[in-house]
Amino acid sequence: MKIVSYKICPFVQRVTTLLEAKEISYDIEYISLSDKPDWFLEVSPHGQVPVLFTDDGSALFESDAIVEYIEEVTEVPMYPSEPVEKAQDRAWSYLASKNYLLQCSMQRSTNANTLSERAKKLSAAFAKIEPCLGDSTFVRGNSIGMVDIAWLPLLHRASIIEIYTGYDLLEDFPRVRAWQKDILETGLAEKSVSDDFEELFTSFYLAESTYLGRISRNENEQKRESGNQCKIRSRSCCPQKPQISIADL
Ligand SMILES: N[C@@H](CCC(=O)N[C@@H](CS)C(=O)NCC(=O)O)C(=O)O
Structure with a gap:
């Protein structure tokens, strides 16, 4: 199989x-x-x-259709076999993917009001899944499944934003936060993106023109002044390489 990708696209991820x-x-x-x-x-x-592109050269588009295709032609099912549970998994996955573009636009907000309006909408999705998360590591037990995978791009990005800016989308959602930690600990977030993902992501979403970018600069400016390690990888304000990465969470 071959995937045609844009490096910071959550649907690809x-x-x-x-x-x-x-x-x-x-x-x-x-x-x-x-x-x-x-x-x-x-x-x-x-x-x-x-x-x-399938192995015989057919081209498939739309991430939902691609996910279904991969599930059908590969072993190790990620959906439960029971039809109601499978439909529920599709529905909760859809709730994640329909918020990908909202998260992208939230991250590109140029001022505090727009950021908070968009973050509020995104938080509504986290609020919906919070009560569904129980004691198990993942949504359906201790193995990762389709719902966890669909939410991974949102949780991965929320984590990078939090590390670089201190802006915490999950502060009201302790179960989602624990779930985010478990999902990131699988290492799948890093494996699913290119090596330069974090750099590209932060250059685009934490640019000078975005409100989050400005928070990030202030935050790291203050850290530098107080002698603490700056976390930003690729900024001219930060000559040092950062010590912190997602893997350290
Ligand atoms: N519904 C599509 C959405 C994919 C999507 O929005 N991809 C973006 C990148 S994240 C894209 O290719 N944008 C280019 C364009 O719309 O011209 C899917 O699920 O595959």
Whole structure:
């Protein structure tokens, strides 16, 4: 299989997380969304990633369809076999993926009001899943499943934002926070993205033009003044390399 990807796309990350969780090997080709190649536009009707090329060369688009395809053609099922539970897993996965773009736009907010309006909407999704999380490590027991995988991009990004800016989307959701920790501890978040993901993600979402970017600068400025380690990897304000990464959570 081959995945056509844009490096910081959460829809792609859901697909690559599933492949990593199932230990399926795959090729990946990164494209620029501002200069989409013709071959890509021919196979992606809406011009969006992810696209999956099957081993016999068929092109699939739409992450939901791709996830279903991967589940059908690979071993180690991630959905439960019971139909009601399977439908529930699809529904809770949908609740995650329909919030991916909201999180992206929240992260790009240019002022405090817009950020807080969008964060409030995103928090509504965390509030919905909070009471459904029980004592088990993952949504359906102690093995990772489809719902965990669908929520991983949201939780991974929330964690990076929190590390760099102190802006905590999960402060009112202790169960979601514990779940986030368990999901990140699987290592799937890092495995599902390119090595330069964190750098690209923070350059884009914590740019000078975003409100989170400005919080991040102030936060790290203060840390530097007080002699503490700056956490930002790629900023001119920070000559030192950071010591903290997601893996340290
Ligand atoms: N509904 C699509 C959404 C995918 C999507 O929004 N991808 C974005 C990147 S995160 C994209 O390719 N945007 C380019 C464009 O819309 O022109 C899916 O689930 O696959």
